[in-house]
Amino acid sequence: MVDRAKLADEQKAPLGAFVLYFLRLGALGFGGPIALAGRMESELVQERGWIQREDYLEGLAFAQLAPGPLAAQLAMYLGYVRAGVLGATGVAITFIAPSFLMVLAISVLYVRYDGLKWMQALFYGIGAAVIGIILRSTIKLGGVTLKRDPLLWAIFLVLAASTAYTGREIVWLFLLAGIVSLGVKTTSSRTGSVAIAIWPATLGLSEPASKHWALCLFFLKSSLFVFGSGLAIVPFLHGGVVDSHHWLNEHQFLDAIAVAMITPGPVVITVAFIGYLADGLTGAVLAGLGVFLPVYLMVVIVAPFYRRLSRNDGIKAFVSGVTAAATGAIAGAVYILARHSIKDVWTAAIACLAFIVLWRWKVPEPVIVAGSGIVGLLLYTSFGGR
Template sequence: AGQIALMHKELVEERRWIGEQRYLHALNYCMLLPGPEAQQLAIYIGWLLHRTIGGLVAGILFVAPGALVMLTLSILYALYGDAPLVEALFFGVKAAVLAIVIEAMIRIGRRALKNRVMVSIALAAFIAIYALNLPFPLIILLAGVTGWIGNRVAPALFSGAAHGKDAVPDIKGAVDLMFERGELAHTRPTRWHAPRIIAIWLPIWLGPVMLIWAFTGSTSVWTEIGGFFSVMAVVTFGGAYAVLAYVAQAAVESFGWLAPGEMVDGLGLAET
């Protein structure tokens, strides 16, 4: 949520790279896709402005700094995590992280859960994963089916559109002006564009996982990590906080990679 707000401030309000309505439309679309919506939004805007190179630069630079910092902190934690000073630091971080997660959940919930029906679906999902221990992908599938049926039966209860005084005023940006001048020909859909993209990027994504499986076997921890996070990449709808329970369930209970306290420590590292 913080990244989305910062991107809006920088790209819409200050730099005027993209208009308000197009930004919100793109954000809504990215929220429907699996994976981190903030990164997808950055890739989309970079692609609009500078085609494939722009999308690659935006996506890589969105992830790389945080990934390097996280790797460094993880190495330090693995080496010195048992030191009294480090344990004391993480004891305080855990409490702060829990507060951050709860606050983010409340903030996101207030925006997304607009009526009692949506609140009921959210509560049912919580009970399903916490009390019934149902798999996260199944919960997402059931929630999606519920939303699809609900939109047909009672569309007003499943609509998030703003009207009247709540409607967002349009602010045109550079991308909108480029569209009006017909300068974004690369955004026009073609018959072979999607198959070509899939043919290029699917092997790049799954190739390393298959190589790890071939060299280390199906039961190695490396194969398990690659397989799990590959699956997670296509079922993580709703952003990072929505998938925390799924990751914790798998890493702690299913695979035993981490202890519960270590999972919270890892979240603390990520939040810092």
């Protein structure tokens, strides 16, 4: 049997280079959590060998089971695998900071110039290209996680269908997938399943009087109640910031989602835009802390126990089932996103072209995103987005 710890030590990159990789991914990684997770697997596991495949798959399952956005959770977990708390901390800062600063700059311009009229035109092209980016990443991720295992493919198909049909990721199905995989792959009565899903105690807390802390508590709850893809946070945010607190109106909220899609890094960085519109710079910072601090604490506190448990054969079977479920949910999310982004023949063509270019040639995703944005501006101006 291969000694994973020894092999990892032999292939370790300098910590500085590892952290700089996530700085680059946070600054140039487009396509949302699905594409970002796919890039981590492709670049860190396949191309550079800095992370072992089993560690990556364990991290993907951890990120799917634990509350919080998937891409940020996975990135911090891989940082923990590389260098413990120091690695998780370095990755957390470098992965989140670039997109946070970009969104903050857009927020300032948005408020100063009373909305960004060009944003809708940009999103017309970029949103379609993102579908092609996500689809390509999903196919690559499926090849790594499912291989030729009929059980894992069955789990994948069930979760893909349920996610596409319901429009959300159902946590108990992930846990059930792990239990089914455990039951089929092992007959040991001494092995059991593990679930990291934690429902926060903050549910019963009343909103504080201060708007600052009301913002922070709301975004803390939003992080702890959302599992898997960062896009899953959208319905929760809408109900809170538009319907309950009235911090944003409907139009501003839609612009916030567009900002998340046209900027690199984790999709949930849109909370910085929402926080800024609601309460200025303080609101943006508190919103960011509220969403990402629980994710960081989950990794540094729970990951050590999870990594020890994951070496158990029964736990490996459980994790393989959850990972297949996660991949299926990601595939289902492609359908959900496509319904909103593919509006006509032009956007369908952009999505197909982005997929083909990425599949056949190693064109950097930022180049595809920038080109799609320009095409979107031209088409939207010429045809009114139709």
